[in-house]
Amino acid sequence: MSQKKTVTVLGATGSVGTNTVELLGYHAEKFEVYGLTANSNAEKLAEQAIKLKARKAVIADQGKLAELRERLKGHNIEALAGEQALLELASEKVDWTMAAIAGFAGLDSLFAAVQRGGHIAIANKEPLVAAGHLLKTAAGKCSAVLLPVDSEHNAVFQCLETENKSSLSKITLTASGGPFLSWSYEEMRKATPEQAVAHPNWSMGQKISVDSATLMNKALEVIEAVIFFDLSPEQIDVVVHPQSLIHAFVSYSDGSVLTHMGPADMKVPILHALSYPQRLGTCTEELDIQKLSSLTFQAVDADKFPALNLAYRALEMGQGGCLALNAANEVAVRNFLEEKVLFTDIVDICTKILDMYEGPSQIQSVEMCRQTDERVRKLTESYIIDTYISQSAAI
Structure with missing residues (x-):
């Protein structure tokens, strides 16, 4: 045994x-x-x-x-x-x-x-x-x-496992589009926390569900992919795939594209990581290919979902910019869940904090990371109070 x-x-x-x-x-x-x-x-x-x-x-x-x-x-x-x-x-x-x-x-x-x-x-x-x-x-x-363990990055990891990375052209992460994919911007302005956390495909925690609704989750995943797989930002694409069955595409220089498909169930990537480098039997319902009706894809609407562009901007700013985006988003999402700001304010707040960020571009130590994170959180809290909460109280 x-x-x-x-x-x-x-x-x-x-x-x-x-x-x-x-x-x-x-x-x-x-x-x-x-x-x-x-x-x-x-x-x-x-x-x-x-x-x-x-x-x-x-x-x-x-x-x-x-x-x-x-x-x-x-x-x-x-x-x-x-x-x-x-x-x-x-x-x-x-x-x-x-x-x-x-x-x-x-x-x-x-x-x-x-x-x-x-x-x-x-x-x-x-x-x-x-x-x-x-x-x-x-x-x-x-x-x-x-x-x-992120489903998209686990998918890329599996597609890269036996391939020569030097021949990699790009990777494409899929996004479900979240619960507001078909909503107008004006409708999203009125979205409640309960609506934002009601993801159509995945069962997740509150914070990541809100991130999925703003597409900030995909923005953070772009940064994660650049860091984890040692790629340039230009090698990362994102496409909306509402069915959440294909989790990533890996494109190679010879024109070949490998893709990873699986049910929208976090147990699948967790089990892969748990059993790696072997594979164990699943306790979830397996994907029945014959029952699939259609797989659809569409470009991200950057006007309606501007969060994705913040990932590339943060990467240009260096590790400090990525840290600032993450910290600002965590604070903004918490304020949204507490009903202090609107859903559409979340990305606006993150954009403004990147504008205001004057910290280091490169993070040299864990202590510098903690200190910078704390400063950005305080900056974000102050900005929210001054711009949103105080004005609401005055009205």
Whole structure:
């Protein structure tokens, strides 16, 4: 019997984390779960840890430690809390780590996992956008294997796996177009948070669902692709594909185009990363090619969805510009979800922050990354208060 692969899931109670936990349970004979983490959902974390017989469960919110310990009583699972405990767990040696803590908040734990080595599945694109070059350098020094979990980048990864990259011409990422693909700009101005998070194809968390609706998710994915695959911005295209069945095209110099097709289910790229370089059986419904009626594609309407162009602008500005775009977007999306700004304000805010950004073009260290991110967030909050919230209060 082959030895079980040891696994830690950072961000186990989120959308990607929950799918990962389900897959680990389905293939329980192949994996030993070392640790699971969550931000504040002690009930769900305890349920997952008990189900998977994890050794450790870490909750970032120290105020939830007592509840977590009570729920784990009698199960021989160590319960810990706080950011330091989370970083220590991420640093402990395992074969495979899922980095699924949403947003820039996942940066430190991702770095800790990378510096430890092993296979690191990256589901949270924001640290790659903000500090991708630092992460790749650290991975090279520590013999860590970075595996993309974003469906589009996982698709590219699979198409590139056996090909000579020097013959690569370009890659094309697909975008569903989100819930507002057929809406007018005026209709989008009135969009509610509930409408923005109702994605037609994918089941995702709130923040990434809003990003999909603005197409900022695709903008961040363009940056991620440039960094992850060492490509130039000119080698990355985006096309709208409402069915979300083809996830990427990889074009080569001889005119050949390889494409990756699969159901709109995050378990598919997660399972690929989890089992890499082998492949395990799926627990999801397989794609029935004979039942497909049509696959359609269309160009991105840059006037209605200007977020995509911000990716190329940020890349021209350097890593600092990419960091600034990510930070501004996280703040703007949170304000939209709190109903302080309109849906269409999100990209306007990000555009203005790139105009105002005076930070470094290149990020030289993790500490510089944190400091720059904090400054941009404060700048964005101030801009939103002055431009939107104060004016609304005056009216």
